[in-house]
Amino acid sequence: MGGEGLDYARLGLKVGLEVHRQLDTAGKLFCSCPTRLRLDEPDLTVLRYLRPTQSEVGEVDRAALFEAQKGKAIVYEAYEDTTCLVELDEEPPHELNREALEIALQVALLLGSRPVDEVHIMRKIVIDGSTPFGFQRTCVVALGGQIDVAGKAIPIQHVGLEEDAARKVGEGPDVVRYRLDRLGIPLIEVATAPVITSPEEAKRVALAIGRIMRATGKVKRGIGSVRQDLNISIEGGAITEVKGVQELELIPKVIENEVRRQVELLRIRDELRSRGLRPDDIRPDIVDATKVFESTSCKLIRKALRAGGVVLALKLPKFSGILAWEVMPGHRFGKELSDIASAWSGLGGIFHTDEVPAYGIKEHEVEALRELVGAGPEDAVVFVAGDEERCRRALLAVLERAKQALIGVPRETRMALPDGRTKFMRPRPGAARMYPETDVPPVKISPDYIEALKEKLPEPPEKLAERLMSKYGLNKKLAWQVIDMEVLELFEKGVEKGVPATVVATTLTETMKSLKRDGFDVDRIGEEQLLELFELIGHGKAFKEAIPDILAYLCKHEGASVEEAIRELGLTAMTEGEIKAVIKKVLQDNEALLRERGEKAFGPLMGAVMKLVRGRADPAKVRELLRQAMRAWAPKGA
Ligand SMILES: [Zn+2]
DSSP, X not given: OTTOOOOHHHHTOEEEEEEEEEBOOSBOSSSOOBOOOOOSOOSEEEEEOOOOOBOTTSOBOHHHHHHHHTOOEEEEEEOTTTOOTTTTTSSOOOSOOHHHXXXXXXXXXXXXXXXXXXXXXXXXXXXXXXXXXXXXXXXXEEEOOEEEETXXXXXXXXXXXXXXXXXXXXXXXXXXXXXXXXXXXXXXXXXXXXXXXXXXXXXXXHHHHHHHHHHTSOBOOSTTSEEEEEEEEOTTSOOEEEEEEOOGGGHHHHHHHHHHHHHHHHHHHHHHHHTTOOGGGSOOOEEEOGGGGTTOOXXXXXXXXXXXXXXXXXXXTTOTTGGGOEEETTEEHHHHHHHHHHHHHOOSOOEETTTOSOTTOOHHHHHHHXXXXXXXXXXXXXXXXXXXXXXXXXXHHHHHHHHHHTTOSOOEEEEEOTTSOEEEEEEOOOGGGEEEOSSSOOEEOOHHHHHHHHHTOOOOHHHHHHHHHHHHOOOHHHHHHHHHTTOHHHHHHHHHTTOOHHHHHHIIIIIHHHHHHTTOOGGGSOHHHHHHHHHHHHTTSSOGGGHHHHHHHHHHSTTOOHHHHHHHTTOOOOOHHHHHHHHHHHHHHTXXXXXXXXXXXXXXXXXXXXXXXXXXXXXXXXXXXXXXXHHHHHHHHO
């Protein structure tokens, strides 16, 4: 573990990528409600419980069962004016949104993907409560195609459309709250074949797909509008699905961490096998250990017991030391058990003998516990405190997971955390998860319609970059930054205000990035403010040298105008008279230098003047005035 490099080729890394992005359509995918998120209080709430349903083939989906077992109540938050009965499942869905379909087809055609003759809507079981229907509607729009990334052809499996789920706005032990504003927003999905072989390549592929989506000009921007799912596996491991990577920059880190996890899980498997452990050795003998902790000084256990709870314990034979084994940076095998236990039971986590005495638990309690469950020094003991039923569920989940440790890497769906690590989410759903949506008619796609779409396809990203370079004189790096930082529209508006293209592009990309690196919250700067800034620069009322200071001020003073920033920072444009006065003073102070070097003194003098007027005067103007003043001064000094 630690910093040593991973040999991805030798490990047989394979990554498949699914890029999802919200479309900026007028209406939702199956109703005409606006595709807008709300921050204000909801107008109404609806309480529901979800139960797993059997699929057509008669088996209850494992992932669905998992969610239902958590037994939480679900509250949906809705709005009178921006959600309707479709989101609440009180009215059948309307027809597939044609605007969304057209955008998805444009993306498909740009990727060389083959549109289907007829779009069939399917239901994908989702029973975490994020849709009131218990499923998410999804459809395949096109198949095949490829995207070339750094000289390698990455096959596209399909281009699809699906409805976004409701967004979770709160969760307690017994209740989950979802807001329906996001439910039904169209999401385009592009899935690649699992042919990506390095973390960096995955990032490049995601970037390239994102560029194609953005080329349509009809995708949403900002936090939460993009979600990348990764299917990651190594030789001998298993496919882990990591969901919800929002930032491109995080993709390599997530893959690296998952590869490490799989490598370590395989090593743990080998270690357990070499200790002679067999699956049947792990017995479901759950022991009530409440008595051991009757007078414990562990606050967590005391609290649970006071609330009428119990302490239950499970022996994991030959697991001593394994729970302390690091599988990801700062994330031990015990955490794998803990995450899975709390996911199945709603409890906060587990205790285990690889980490106690600690948390107020004393040596003698650990000894008593070991004796109670009959654990020797080579064994580990996992114990949990709380409601008896929940404790039992938690330990059964631990038991199953411990058995899987002998097989290696379990097939599971994990969620990406903001630091690039991942966390258990649910078992991977089985094939029984999809069935046809009978409430929405299929949509025929005629060859004529496709031909017409091909005639007016959006400008591909490479063409756009070339145009930015030739039309505005941007260099290649800046052109791509304008595209990738999604500021094209703002850039073009800024240029219209009469500001040089390179200044506008640099401001929107490099300057913003560097402020962010320095800890400024650049998200607080609005488009209106940036346009005001460009307007003032265009009119000679602000200067490009002052841009970083003005933007920094706007970050610190939310809602301030650019004019206010300029005034408060003392960056108001100097009059010609004021500049001349500064120049005169600098010339007087540097008489000796002037006399000695004549015209050659221009450089140092210009530097001295700019030091005093930077951000308040146009350097070209200053240069001109300084030359004039030097010429006027020279005869006197000669
Ligand atoms: Zn609606």
